[in-house]
Amino acid sequence: MLLINCPWCGPRxxxxxxxxxQAHVPYPGNPADLDDRQWAEYVFYRDNTKGPFAERWMHGTGCRRWFNVLRDTVTNEVLASYRLDEARPEPQQAAAQAGGPR
Structure with a gap:
């Protein structure tokens, strides 16, 4: 079970x-210019990173806001959580804030 820190409500x-x-996937600048292959890549293809990975989460039973979580896919450890308007923390910085060595 994960303990995720909502930036507005705290740990839950x-x-x-x-x-x-996956977090930080930019919407295409000119969507009308994309062909079927490019749309398929945008909609269906995501990174499958081993290690720190930025994800989007929504606090469904709380404030109902979206935010990002940096989670280690190997250990399942939540390294950081941050609002959508904040920059993604570096994995080493996030691990130090979470209290664990990297």
């Missing part, structure tokens, strides 16, 4: 949240 059990996929 993962059952209060909904997973939203």
């Amino acid at each position: 059990d993962e059952t209060e949240y909904h997973y939203g996929g």
Whole structure:
């Protein structure tokens, strides 16, 4: 079970949240210019990173806001959580804030 820190509500059990996929995936600048292959890549293709990975989560039973989580996919450890308007923290910085060595 994960303990995820909502930037607005504080730490809560993962059952209060909904997973939203990979974070920091920019919407295409000119969507009308994309062909079918490019749309398929945008919609379906995501990174499958081993290690720190930025994800989107929504606090469904709390404030209902979206935010980002930096989670280590190997250890399942939540390294950081941050608002959508904040920059992604570096994994070493996030691990230090979480209290664990990297």
